[in-house]
Amino acid sequence: MFRPEPVPVLPPSTALADLATAGEDHAWLVGTTGVFTSRPSTPLVLRWTGDTWHEEPLPDLPAPASLAGVTATAPDDVWAVGNSGGRPLVLHYDGTTWRTLDTPPMTWAKAIAAVGPDDVHVVGAGRDGLHWNGTTWHARTVLSSARENLQTLTPTGDGRLWAGGGGLAGVGAARYEYPVLVRWDGHTWHDLPGPHLERGHVARLAAAAPDDVWLAHARDTHELRLHRWTGSAWHEVPSPDAPDRLSLHGVAAGWTWGVRAGHRSFDTRPAFHRWTGADWAPVPLPDDLAGTSASHVGLTTTGATTWAYLKTAVGVHVLRHTAP
Template identity: 75%
Template sequence: MFRPVPVPVLPPSTALADLATAGEHHAWLAGTTGVFTSRPTAPLVLRWTGETWQVEPLPELPAPASLSGVSAAAPDDVWAVGNSDGRPLLLHYDGTTWDIVPTPRITWAKAVAATGDDVHVVGTGPDTLHYDGTAWRLRTALSSARESLQTITAAGPHDLWAGGGGLAGAGPATYEYPVLVHWDGHAWTEVTGPRTERGHVARLAATTPDDIWLGHVRDTDGLRVHRWDGEQWTSVPAPRDTGRLSVHGVAAGWTWGVRAGHRSFETRPAFHRWTGDRWTTVALPDDLARASASHVGLATTGTTTWAYLKTAAGVHVLRHTAP
C-alpha cells in the first residue's frame, strides 16, 4: 500500500511534471507554480530529506519559467530541465545548491537523462543536447522537422532510448506516427519499436539494457505498454480496473493514471504494479482513493516507489516499499 509522507503546502496553481530517484533515500519532484494565473510561472523542485519533502531554493530568473523533467545520476548530481524566455532552462544540483547551466538552444526542452558525466536533453525538434562531462553539444536525433521527442531513459551511460512522434500527411489526412531512437555513445540512430503504425511514444523507462518499458498512445485508445527484452518487443496486457481506466504513464514494472465511474467525470488516482504475469492494483489511503486527482506520476528504484498526485486539498506524495 502507498503511504503518504509530509509535503509542504504549495500554491493551488502548482503543476507537477516529473519525479526522479537516486537510490532508496533520495528523490526529487519537479514542477511549476503560477500556472493559469496572472503571475509569472516559476520552476519548483521538492527534495526528500529522509524525513520530509522540502521546497528547494532555486536561482532567480529574469523571465517566467517552467520545468518538465528531472533526472538524478547521484544524490549530488541532479538535473532539472524546462524552458524560459524561449530557450532551454537547465538547473543542476551539486548536493548543496542549484545553479543555472547555459546550453545551446533547442526548441522546447521536454525531458532529461543523466548518467555519470553524460547528460542528454530532448525536445520538440530534430536536435538534442548532450553534455559529455566537458562541454554541451547539439546532436541531431531526428531526420524530419515534423518529428519530436518527449521522453528519454538511460539503461547505461552509452545506452539511451528516446521516443516521441511525427506527423505525416496533410489537412484532414494528417496522422501521427511513433518515433524511437537509440544512443550508443556516439550517435542517435532511429530504431524499430513495437509494431504500432499510429500514435506516439509517451513514456520510456529502463532498468537494464534488456529491460525497457515503453508506453505508447494511439489516438483515443489510451496508453498501451510494451517491453523490450534485448531482442524483441512484446505487448504487456493492459491493467484492469473498475470503471473507465486511463493509463497516463509507465515505469519499470508500474503504471499510473486515473479511473472514473461510468456515470462520473471525476477521476480517481490509479497505480498498478506488474507481478510477472499480470497487473495488481496498489491500494491508496481511503481519502486519496476517493479524491478526484490530476498530475499523477511515479518513479521507482525497484524497492522504493514514490508516487505523486494533486487533489483539491493540494499536492500529495506517497511511498511504497516492496516487501
C-alpha cells in the same frame, strides 16, 4: 500500500511534471507554480532528505519559467530541465546549491536523462537535442525530421539511452501522427526498430535493465498500450483490468499509473498498478486519497522503493511504497 509523506503547502496553481531518485533515500520532484494565473510561472523543486520533503531554493530567473523533467546520477549530481524566455532552462544541483547552465538554443525542451556526470542529454521538439560532455553543452542532431519530436527519455544502464515521441506526416485532412523511437549508443543517435505500432506516438519509456524496457504507446484515441522489450523481442503487455473507466498516463519498470472514473462520474481517481509477472495488481492508496479526484499523477521506482505523486483539490501529495 502507499504511505503518504508530508510535503510543503503549495499554491493551487502548482503543476507537477516529473520525479527522479538517487538510491533509496534521495528523491526530487519538479514542476511549476503560477500556472494559468496572472503571475509569472516559476520552477519548483521538492527534495526528499530522508526524513521529509522540502522546497529547494532556486536561482532567480529573468523570465517566467517552467520545469518538465529531472534526472539524477547521485545525490550530488541532479539535473532539471524546462524552458524560460524561449530558451531551454537547465538547472544542476551539486549536493548544496542549484545553479543555471547556459545552453545552445533549442525549440522546446521536454525531457532530460543522464548516463553519468559527463554524459547528460536533453530532448524535445525539433531535430536537435542537447548533450553535456562534462564541460559544456553542445547541440546534437537526434531526429531526421523537423516535424518529429521526443517527449520521453530513459537510460538503460549500459551507457545507452532510449528516447521516444512522434512525428507528423501528410497534410490537411490526411495528416497523421506516427511513433518515433531512437537510441544513443554512447557516440551518436540512431533510429531504433520498435514494436509494430499503429499511428500515434511513444508516450513513455522506462528501463530496469538493457533487456527490460517498458514502452507506452498512445494511439489516436489517446488510449495507452503497453509493450516490453526483453532483449531480443518486443511483447505486448495487457493493460490493467479495472471495474470502471481506466485512463493510463504512463508506465515505469513494472508499474503503471493513471486515473479511473465511474461510468456515470467525471471524477478522476488515482490508480496505480504493479506487474506481478503475469498480470497487473492494483496497489491500495490511503482511504482519504483513494476516493478523491486527482490530476498530475506520476511515479518512479528504484525497484525496492517507489515514489508516486498526485494533485487533488486539497493540494499536492507524495506517496512512498517499499517492496516487502
